[in-house]
Amino acid sequence: MYGYSEFDTAFVRERAAQFRAQVERRISGALTEDEFRPLRLMNGLYLQLHAYMLRVAIPYGTLSSAQMRQLAHIAERWDRGYGHFTTRQNIQFNWPKLRDVPDIQDALADVGMHTIQTSGNTIRNVTADHFAGAAADEIADPRPYAELLRQWSTDHPEFQFLPRKFKIGVTGAPSDRAVIRSHDIGLQVVRGPDGGLGFRVLVGGGLGRTPMIAQEIRAFLPEADLLPYCEAIVSVYNQLGRRDNKFKARIKITVHEHGLEAIREKVEARFAQVRTEFGGADRALLAAIRAQFARPALPARPVAPFEAARRADPVFRAWADTNLAPHAVPGYAIATVSLKAHGATPGDAGAAQMRVLADVADAYSQSELRISHEQNVILPHVHRADLPALHAALKAAGLATANVGLISDIIACPGMDYCALATARSIPVAQAIATRFEELKLEHEIGPLKIKISGCINACGHHHVGHIGILGLDRAGVENYQITLGGDGSEDAVIGGRTGPGFAHDRILPAVEKVVRTYLGLRAGPEETFLQTFRRVGMAPFKAALYPAEDKARAA
Amino acid sequence: MRPDPAVPARGAVPAGSTARRAAELNARYRHHGATAVLERAMGDAQVGRIALVSSFGAESVVLLHMLSVLDRAAPVLFIDTAMLFAETLDYQRAVAAWLGLTNVQVLRPDPAVLHARDPYGALRLTDPDACCALRKTAPLHAALRPYDAWITGRKRFQGGQRIALDFFEDEGGVRLKVNPLAHWTRADVRDYMVNNRLPRHPLVAQGYPSIGCKPCTGKVGAGEDARAGRWRGRAKVECGIHLARPAAPDIPQTGDDTMPETDLTPASAPVIVTDDGFAADDWTGPVGAPDAPDADAVALPPDADPEALRARLDTLRLIVVEFPGFADGRGFTIARRLRLMGYAGRLRARGHVIADQYTMARRVGFDEVEISAELAARQPAQDWRRRAGWQAHDYQSRLRA
Numbered sequence: 001m002y003g004y005s006e007f008d009t010a011f012v013r014e015r016a017a018q019f020r021a022q023v024e025r026r027i028s029g030a031l032t033e034d035e036f037r038p039l040r041l042m043n044g045l046y047l048q049l050h051a052y053m054l055r056v057a058i059p060y061g062t063l064s065s066a067q068m069r070q071l072a073h074i075a076e077r078w079d080r081g082y083g084h085f086t087t088r089q090n091i092q093f094n095w096p097k098l099r100d101v102p103d104i105q106d107a108l109a110d111v112g113m114h115t116i117q118t119s120g121n122t123i124r125n126v127t128a129d130h131f132a133g134a135a136a137d138e139i140a141d142p143r144p145y146a147e148l149l150r151q152w153s154t155d156h157p158e159f160q161f162l163p164r165k166f167k168i169g170v171t172g173a174p175s176d177r178a179v180i181r182s183h184d185i186g187l188q189v190v191r192g193p194d195g196g197l198g199f200r201v202l203v204g205g206g207l208g209r210t211p212m213i214a215q216e217i218r219a220f221l222p223e224a225d226l227l228p229y230c231e232a233i234v235s236v237y238n239q240l241g242r243r244d245n246k247f248k249a250r251i252k253i254t255v256h257e258h259g260l261e262a263i264r265e266k267v268e269a270r271f272a273q274v275r276t277e278f279g280g281a282d283r284a285l286l287a288a289i290r291a292q293f294a295r296p297a298l299p300a301r302p303v304a305p306f307e308a309a310r311r312a313d314p315v316f317r318a319w320a321d322t323n324l325a326p327h328a329v330p331g332y333a334i335a336t337v338s339l340k341a342h343g344a345t346p347g348d349a350g351a352a353q354m355r356v357l358a359d360v361a362d363a364y365s366q367s368e369l370r371i372s373h374e375q376n377v378i379l380p381h382v383h384r385a386d387l388p389a390l391h392a393a394l395k396a397a398g399l400a401t402a403n404v405g406l407i408s409d410i411i412a413c414p415g416m417d418y419c420a421l422a423t424a425r426s427i428p429v430a431q432a433i434a435t436r437f438e439e440l441k442l443e444h445e446i447g448p449l450k451i452k453i454s455g456c457i458n459a460c461g462h463h464h465v466g467h468i469g470i471l472g473l474d475r476a477g478v479e480n481y482q483i484t485l486g487g488d489g490s491e492d493a494v495i496g497g498r499t500g501p502g503f504a505h506d507r508i509l510p511a512v513e514k515v516v517r518t519y520l521g522l523r524a525g526p527e528e529t530f531l532q533t534f535r536r537v538g539m540a541p542f543k544a545a546l547y548p549a550e551d552k553a554r555a556a
Numbered sequence: 557m558r559p560d561p562a563v564p565a566r567g568a569v570p571a572g573s574t575a576r577r578a579a580e581l582n583a584r585y586r587h588h589g590a591t592a593v594l595e596r597a598m599g600d601a602q603v604g605r606i607a608l609v610s611s612f613g614a615e616s617v618v619l620l621h622m623l624s625v626l627d628r629a630a631p632v633l634f635i636d637t638a639m640l641f642a643e644t645l646d647y648q649r650a651v652a653a654w655l656g657l658t659n660v661q662v663l664r665p666d667p668a669v670l671h672a673r674d675p676y677g678a679l680r681l682t683d684p685d686a687c688c689a690l691r692k693t694a695p696l697h698a699a700l701r702p703y704d705a706w707i708t709g710r711k712r713f714q715g716g717q718r719i720a721l722d723f724f725e726d727e728g729g730v731r732l733k734v735n736p737l738a739h740w741t742r743a744d745v746r747d748y749m750v751n752n753r754l755p756r757h758p759l760v761a762q763g764y765p766s767i768g769c770k771p772c773t774g775k776v777g778a779g780e781d782a783r784a785g786r787w788r789g790r791a792k793v794e795c796g797i798h799l800a801r802p803a804a805p806d807i808p809q810t811g812d813d814t815m816p817e818t819d820l821t822p823a824s825a826p827v828i829v830t831d832d833g834f835a836a837d838d839w840t841g842p843v844g845a846p847d848a849p850d851a852d853a854v855a856l857p858p859d860a861d862p863e864a865l866r867a868r869l870d871t872l873r874l875i876v877v878e879f880p881g882f883a884d885g886r887g888f889t890i891a892r893r894l895r896l897m898g899y900a901g902r903l904r905a906r907g908h909v910i911a912d913q914y915t916m917a918r919r920v921g922f923d924e925v926e927i928s929a930e931l932a933a934r935q936p937a938q939d940w941r942r943r944a945g946w947q948a949h950d951y952q953s954r955l956r957a
Contacts, residue, residue: 011949021942022912034678038883039912121883151951157919158892161885227955238889246642273896281957423762477761 001062001368002147002292004112011154012109015116019043020102027099042122042160044115045101048420054093054101055118056108058371060128060146060170061089061378065358065367070111072354078104082350085339085375087411087462088167089127090118094418116154121162123153123234129171129178130372133295134334134380136326140189140197142172144290145226148282152227159234163241164249166234167206174491179373181205181214181493182465184251185233190220198222203233203263204255207459211495212252215260217267225275227282232271236263296366298329301385309388316391318444319402324387333384335365337377337394338401338409342438343431346412347375356397364390374411376404407442407449407516408434411462415455415472422455424472424479425505429453432509437516446516449530452487465489467531468515469496470508481508485515485542486534497539499546511546518545570604570704574726577602581724581732593723594622594707594736598630603724603732604704607631609696609797611709612648613767614782615745617754619709619737624655632660633699633706637691638670639677639769643758654755663695667880675908675931680771684787688795691769696797705732708798711740714783716793733798742782768795827932828904829914829925831944834937837926839902843876855906858886862893869899876926879907888920895921911939915946 004012022039025031031039040046044055056071063071071091075083078100079093086092096104108114118125126146133141149168153159159166169183180186186202199221205214221229237251240258255263310317325334337357340346349357357377361369364386370378382390394400403409410433413419415426430453437443452466456473463469469484480502487496503511516530518541523533534542570577581602585593597603608623610616610632623630634648652660673679673690680687700706712721725733737745749756759767763775765782774785783793827834844851846860853874856862865872875894877887887905894903905917906926917925927935947953 007949007954011951014949032676032678032681034676034681035910121885152955154951155915155949156952157916158888159885160913160916161883161888235889235892239886243884243886273893277896277956279957282955285955474761476756477763 001064002143002289008112008151009109012105012112012114012116015043015114015155016102016105016109019105023098023102038120041120042117043101043105044118045098046119048094048418051095052098052101053418054096054104054115055086056091056093056113056115057118057125058089058091058113059125059150060132060143061130061371061373062132062143063369063371064111065361065369067111067113068354068358068361068369070107070113072351072358074104074107075354076351077107082348083354084345084414085347085349085371085377087373087375087413087460088125089130089371089373090125091371119165120160121164121166122160123156123162123166123168126150126153127167127169127178127183127373129173129176130370130374130378131177131325131334131380132172132370133293134327134332135173135175135177136328137175138173138328139191140172141290141293141295142170142178142187142189144286144293145187145189145199145223146170147289147293148226148286149230151285152230152282158231159238162234162238163243163254164246164251166237166251168230176489176491176493177372179462179465179489179493181491182207182211182462182489183214185230186214187226192220192222196222199226201229201233204252204260205493206250206252207462207464208250209247209457209459210253211459211464212256213493213495214252215255217260217264223286224283225271228275228278229267229271231274232267235270235274236266240266295329296368296381298332298366298381298383300331301383303331303384306384306387309391313388315395315400315402316388319391319400320387322402322406322444323404327381329381331384333382333387335379335382335387335390336372336404337379337399338403339376339399340403340409340430340434341398341401342403342408342434345427346410346430349377353397353399356393356399360390360393363393374409376409403434403443405448405450406444407437407446407451410434410451410453411466412453413455413460415453419455419460421458422472423457423474424455424481426453426455426461426470426472429470429472429481429505429508433512436509436513442516442520445526446520447526447529449516450489451512462489463487464495465493466496467534468512470512471502473502475502479505481505481511483508483511483515483546485539486531488531499539499543501547514545515542518542570602572602574729574732578722578724578726578732582722585723588723590736590740591622593734594619595626597705597707597724597734597736598626603734605702606705606707606734607633607700607703608707609633609635609700611635611768612644612651612757614757614760614765615749616709617651617756618745618748619707620651620655620657621748621752621754622736623707624657628656629658631703632657633663633696634660635663635692635696637769638665639680639691639771641759641767641770641773644767647755647757651755661699663699665691665695669694671880671908672928672930675928677771680769684772684790684792685796688797693796700731703731705734707734707736709737710735710798711737711745713741715781716783717798824929826926826928829927829932829937829940830923831918831946833941834932839874843874856890858884858890860890862890862897865894865899866897869894869897869901872899872901874902874904875899876904876906877922879905879909882908882910882913888916891917891920891922911935911943914940914943918946919950919952 026036046053078096080095083091126149128142128146132143166184168185169178169180170187171178171180172189182205188200190200192198201218201221202214203217241254242248323336327333361367364382365379366381368380410430412426412430416422450467452462453470454461454463463471465487469487471482473480482502483499484496488494519530519533710718712719721735721738727733765776772787774788776785828837843853843855846854855876857878877890879887903922904924905922909925
């Protein structure tokens with residue numbers, strides 16, 4: 001995986017030193033909070049409901065075991081002993097003290113990490129498929145492109161004060177695990193007509209209060225043109241994007257208002273100008289980066305111990321059946337560690353758990369870890385023979401929950417418990433759902449089902465693309481939860497449809513249960529997933545189950 | 557056509573001093589209710605030309621509804637201080653549409669004055685009274701000049717300086733204030749809203765029973781006064797639009813009474829920032845508009861298309877790109893495009909650029925930054941010189957070769 005060059009290291013050190021001086025000016029009173037605000041935002045420091053929150057980028061979701069240990073150290077030394085993995089491959093510390101933040105940034109720089117551009121109206125952390133470099137269906141590892149984009153977007157002088165935040169996601173596989181259709185720019189690695197690598201470029205996706213699926217602006221962009229083309233898109237957006245209304249400032253609205261054709265024309269014209277500036281240094285750098293992402297040597301070994309354990313231990317079997325994904329190299333697997341223990345806060349990891357994850361990565365996964373947008377941790381290169389031992393180690397640390405992709409593997413935003421914007425709680429709802437289906441012992445029977453919960457219309461929990469989406473709102477001082485069904489964040493991206501009126505806090509769990517039981521009653525067989533059933537039967541039977549009184553009223 | 561009694565003819569100046577008229581009107585309407593007072597006030601020659609001033613806050617919808625029943629074309633003045641909650645702006649439009657009000661006038665502080673006096677929006681931290689005066693009182697008093705009276709939604713139960721409120725008040729001998737809801741109780745307000753099914757301000761349900769500008773409005777806890785969230789932690793209880801004004805003749809009835817008589821713009825000239833620090837402007841010639849044909853120096857607003865200058869790039873010696881606020885980054889793209897088009901002359905960023913942006917300005921192709929003397933005083937040369945090493949640590953220079 002990528003290790004910082006001397007340039008990268010000097011850059012983050014300089015940036016941390018700058019921020020240290022800014023914090024000192026703030027504490028002394030030389031800077032007002034208003035003046036300090038844009039400066040702290042450029043460095044990932046938010047002012048939340050209770051305290052400052054520091055967001056650390058995990059570029060393209062890849063972490064080394066050493067970096068994970070440092071995150072554990074930071075959580076213990078300067079925070080309350082835990083961190084929260086977000087839906088955009090970041091980790092957040094919720095309780096840092098302002099005067100400690102520069103020290104935390106130095107500690108991050110020690111392991112080649114930073115907080116730069118994790119907030120503010122700028123290009124954010126570039127995300128990628130969390131199975132990158134390991135997935136069996138991959139055309140090319142997307143991370144070298146994501147790293148090139150990281151370097152290009154970092155401190156880009158033209159793009160530090162955009163109309164609004166800007167998110168780029170990259171996938172190297174046809175199966176879209178990076179949700180690129182809900183990014184401002186989505187990049188899918190494809191082979192061109194001549195067999196060369198390049199990208200299908202999508203633009204204008206986003207969730208939030210106006211969810212939109214990204215549209216294709218370029219069917220094929222040669223690999224060499226990646227930076228000038230992205231620069232052209234952002235540059236056109238910087239001039240055209242609305243600045244009069246925060247809620248209409250994302251590029252999805254710009255594309256919607258001007259039309260894709262008009263935007264494409266402007267982007268192509270700007271691209272022709274910008275391209276002259278890139279004379280090959282970017283391609284040379286890409287080649288050097290790519291060499292660093294070469295897959296580690298994965299020797300062949302017998303997989304018999306795996307088969308034996310699978311036959312002998314039903315708990316291991318349940319975990320292996322849900323939490324493993326196919327690896328490109330025979331005999332190896334991608335193991336997902338669920339951070340969604342039933343009843344726990346989705347995405348939270350304590351320092352001790354982080355150290356266990358670092359240890360098992362050293363022992364079984366080439367010292368590599370990944371963070372997924374689904375708020376789980378991934379061990380990308382585990383030999384199948386090592387899986388029983390890995391499972392045992394995880395189990396001892398309370399990290400062996402076998403629910404990846406199942407109903408209790410819920411994405412939830414921090415909600416009103418932490419966030420100043422939220423209008424309803426989301427974590428307690430996630431906990432209640434997970435606990436309830438654990439009691440019912442129905443989870444494995446139900447099969448693949450993605451529930452996503454947001455605590456306000458800004459949709460940080462991606463509820464629009466949840467198979468079951470839950471949106472918490474405030475209705476006259478009372479929390480009220482709307483349900484959407486049929487959303488999908490994969491390559492077939494669909495925005496879910498609303499069932500009807502929302503449910504009070506104490507009625508949302510029974511409502512979700514009703515939806516699930518309706519599915520179980522309707523499905524053609526155990527192999528038909530919730531989403532497949534929904535697409536076959538439509539919204540009506542679910543509505544009838546959720547709002548029986550209205551149904552009768554209409555019949556009367 | 558019969559003249560509408562609710563809209564007195566312009567120029568019909570009521571006779572008698574405001575103090576005397578207020579006393580007479582109070583006597584005459586002593587036994588009337590809110591609706592009757594509002595209705596009569598809008599047609600009474602002794603009141604004169606009248607406008608409703610509304611914050612579109614927690615309880616404003618009551619008076620707006622009453623007015624809409626009487627005359628949907630009556631003038632309604634709404635002050636957008638540029639610090640309001642987004643919910644208030646949305647609610648303002650929704651309520652105006654809902655009630656069919658056709659003459660809502662949105663008042664805003666003068667951008668040039670804001671830029672000079674409060675470029676960061678930080679004045680409220682050091683001097684909230686001055687902030688209110690700048691953003692609220694001054695625009696309102698300017699807008700009220702053509703009127704003889706204005707209607708407010710204040711009530712006695714709100715307490716503080718409002719407990720002795722009458723229907724009619726003399727405002728410093730200048731004009732009348734009419735308070736139709738003066739004697740209403742909290743329950744009256746609530747009942748009126750329920751009975752007329754009026755839309756509530758969305759923040760009320762979130763714990764804001766009184767709503768002003770976002771930075772100075774907080775939630776109110778159980779048992780607290782409804783206005784406890786306003787300017788919490790400060791002695792301040794009124795924004796200033798309702799504070800007693802000195803009696804005439806201290807305040808002239810005509811002329812500029814919108815701003816305090818302090819010096820708004822520093823007398824000294826703007827400052828040019830380069831890698832060497834601060835200097836005076838050495839460009840002595842005129843700077844024309846982008847379409848001025850013979851100018852050798854032009855200024856571009858942030859929404860300009862630099863493409864329009866393509867044919868003239870060889871003859872222009874100075875291009876100034878305006879930055880209306882530091883968070884508006886369009887000027888960085890304009891500069892970049894001018895350089896990509898081959899412009900080799902002097903390129904200047906002018907306006908609200910902060911020291912921490914100097915690196916960006918230089919990297920996109922600006923040669924210099926022009927800031928006001930006021931900004932230069934707040935961010936001295938050392939803050940800018942700290943960024944003079946803008947060529948180091950630059951990813952772009954590694955990628956573009």
